[in-house]
Amino acid sequence: MTKYLFLFLTLFSTTLYAQNKTGFIKFEFNTDSAYVIPGNDLFEAVKLASGDSLKFTEGTRLLSFQTYFDKSKTQFIKVIGDSTVIYSHTFEKNGLSIAALSDNIAARDYYNANAMILTDEDSEIFFEGNYVGTGFAKFNTFGNIGKLTIKNPDFGISESRLNIPEQKLIFITDKLRPSKSAARFFSVFPGASQFYKRQHVKALLLGASAVTIFAAAALKSANYKEELSLFKEYQNNYENAETEQIALRFGDLAESQQSKVKKLDNQRRGLLLAGILIYGYNIYDAFTSKPAGGYLKKKRDFQFYLSELPISGNIGAAGTLKYNF
Incomplete structure (x- = not known):
């Protein structure tokens, strides 16, 4: 009986050991360090220097990688028991984009912010009533739920609630000033371009006039066909x-x-002629009239703001002047 019990315990221990077998993954990056995220769970993220290793149980592991300017897609890496697998990942150094910054724990730590807001150059940004920037702002909510307010002198106020887990960074683009290309695109629909440019009275007049006249023209055309059919019968x-x-x-x-x-x-x-004239004027107005305060100004994306350098507490630029003697 003791012999069989010993054999059972030996088999059980061997099976348990096989199930809990572990191995290592050695990570090599083209950066000094990066975050390794098991199972895409930011709460489990680990910051490693290039060349460091992590221990995993044997099997296929779901991993992704992040640095402050880029992040990878999910990778499936096989861990072999009692062995070390070397995995290399190359980050795109020119890959900085809104998509790369969003939900990025490395960017959160690098910029010391879990919220980035990009809006119009002349729009002021407030969080919980506190001014945080004009045109662009990055700040940390510290896990607090708060009200984000964007104020533009010509296009009013936009408000929303922010609820961001401190473990990630989110990027919000909220531009209140209309763009010229979008205004021209909306000219296809009478009054839509004017409404987009917040010319509400003009939008109502053009939209209502076009709908009323074209509807009346359709009814007259239907009556015309009926009466023409009767005339042909007579x-x-x-x-x-x-x-x-x-x-x-x-x-x-x-x-x-x-x-x-x-x-x-x-x-x-x-x-029909009146409707065509109204439609034509709608297109002409969409292409020529400007919204109050003008269209969206210079195209300054977030890279412009992130590249600004603080000089003595102010934003400035550095330059070099060369003389040939």
């Missing part, structure tokens, strides 16, 4: 009349109906 009866009296009767009806058809035709043509 005309056919007149041409095939068997007696003079019947011919005179349908001739009078056809003449009266023809006058009615011509009137409806003129009305529908007039309405």
